[in-house]
Amino acid sequence: MSEFLAMGGYAWYVWGSYGVTFLVLLLEVIFLMKRSRETKT
Amino acid sequence: MTAASTHWFWYASPQTFYPLAGSIARWCGIAAALLAAAGLWVGFFVAPTDAQQGEAYRIIFIHVPAAWMSMFIYLVMAFWAALGLAFNTRLSGMMATALAPTGALFTFIALWTGSLWGKPTWGTYWVWDARLTSELILLFLYLGFMALQAAIDDPRRADRAGAVLAIVGVVNIPIIYFSVQWWNTLHQGASVSLKSAPTMAASMFTGMILMAFAFWMYSVAVALVRVRCIIRERGA
Numbered sequence: 335m336s337e338f339l340a341m342g343g344y345a346w347y348v349w350g351s352y353g354v355t356f357l358v359l360l361l362e363v364i365f366l367m368k369r370s371r372e373t374k375t
Numbered sequence: 376m377t378a379a380s381t382h383w384f385w386y387a388s389p390q391t392f393y394p395l396a397g398s399i400a401r402w403c404g405i406a407a408a409l410l411a412a413a414g415l416w417v418g419f420f421v422a423p424t425d426a427q428q429g430e431a432y433r434i435i436f437i438h439v440p441a442a443w444m445s446m447f448i449y450l451v452m453a454f455w456a457a458l459g460l461a462f463n464t465r466l467s468g469m470m471a472t473a474l475a476p477t478g479a480l481f482t483f484i485a486l487w488t489g490s491l492w493g494k495p496t497w498g499t500y501w502v503w504d505a506r507l508t509s510e511l512i513l514l515f516l517y518l519g520f521m522a523l524q525a526a527i528d529d530p531r532r533a534d535r536a537g538a539v540l541a542i543v544g545v546v547n548i549p550i551i552y553f554s555v556q557w558w559n560t561l562h563q564g565a566s567v568s569l570k571s572a573p574t575m576a577a578s579m580f581t582g583m584i585l586m587a588f589a590f591w592m593y594s595v596a597v598a599l600v601r602v603r604c605i606i607r608e609r610g611a
Contacts, residue, residue, distance in 0.1 A: 338419075342430035347495050351434045351488040355441070358480055359593065366600055373607040 387464045389606045400599035407592035414585030422578040434492040435579070439567075440587035442485035444594055445513060446548050448478035452520075453545045456538035466602075468534025469609070471541060472524060473602035477594050479517035486510055497561050505554035506562035509547060516544040530609055 341348040418436035425432035452474040459467030489507065490500045501507065520537050527533035555564045566575050567583070 341433070342424070344429060344431040344495055347431055347491045348433050351437060351491045354487055355437050355484050358484060362477065362480055362597060366597060366604070369604050370600060373604050 387462075387466050389466050389469065389609075392466055393603060393606055396599040396603050400596045400603070403592040403596035403599070407589050407596055410585050410589035410592060414582055414589050417578060417585060418582035422582050423576060428496055431492065431495045432579075434488050436582050436586045438485060438488040438492060439583055440590045441481045441488065442510070443587055444590045445478060445482040445485050445510070446551060447591075448474050448481060448594060449513060449516070449541075449548055450545070452478060453541045456534075456541040459534055460538045460542075465531075468531070468538065469602050469605045470598070471537060472534070473598045473605055474594075475517055475521050475524075475537075476601070477597050479514060479521065481590065481594070482510065482514040482517060486514065493561075502561055504560045504562060505558040506551065506560050509551040509554050512547055513544075513551060516540070516547060520544070 339345060339349075414436060418433060422433070422436075424430055452471045455467045455470040455474070458464065459471065486507070489510075493502070494500050520540050523540055524533040524537045527536055554560060555562050567580070
């Protein structure tokens with residue numbers, strides 16, 4: 335498991351890419367759901 | 376008017392499109408989650424370690440699909456914008472407006488992941504190279520489109536002004552795509568093209584295509600939910 339997380343020494347680059355991508359898409363969905371709720375009422 | 380064209384324009388009205396957009400968005404959202412799960416599994420557990428780049432290459436599974444989406448969404452956005460200008464259909468402008476934020480996000484993701492990939496492989500996070508610079512201009516085009524629309528109070532005028540900007544900006548898309556052929560650049564050429572077999576292991580290619588479809592389905596879902604918000608906000 336720790337070997338997997340280490341990504342052969344490239345952990346920052348690989349998880350930095352995947353982490354930010356996931357975060358950005360998650361934020362888009364959260365803000366969109368918020369906007370959707372606000373406009374429905 | 377023929378039956379086919381009546382049917383086509385039927386969905387050009389926001390009211391009739393609204394429920395359809397809702398159900399398409401739901402199914403595309405589910406498809407995006409499943410495809411992303413499959414793509415990540417292939418990308419991390421099936422695809423082998425790259426002989427030259429080690430594990431760093433695994434960034435490819437989001438970098439390339441995000442870069443494709445950033446260009447593709449722009450083309451779709453410009454298409455809707457042009458349609459809106461030509462036929463003055465209300466929904467077209469709304470679709471263009473709904474696509475812009477998602478396109479900007481994928482452009483940002485392509486730049487961000489490219490930067491994190493560039494550091495271990497090229498030794499730098501950023502160079503002012505043709506591919507990178509033209510992709511950065513794409514981000515500014517998206518942001519400019521959104522800022523321009525936000526600055527105009529009347530939505531129909533905002534649609535028209537944004538449409539002109541979106542159409543003019545299309546010139547940047549072939550520049551991005553062909554930049555690796557036209558100029559000497561650090562960025563590698565296309566590994567995947569319609570004309571030849573991909574120059575990578577089959578499992579790497581599969582992971583990339585799964586992620587590309589996941590991003591595609593995600594974009595459709597998010598854009599349609601956003602267009603429903605816009606339809607409600609404009610009271611159409």
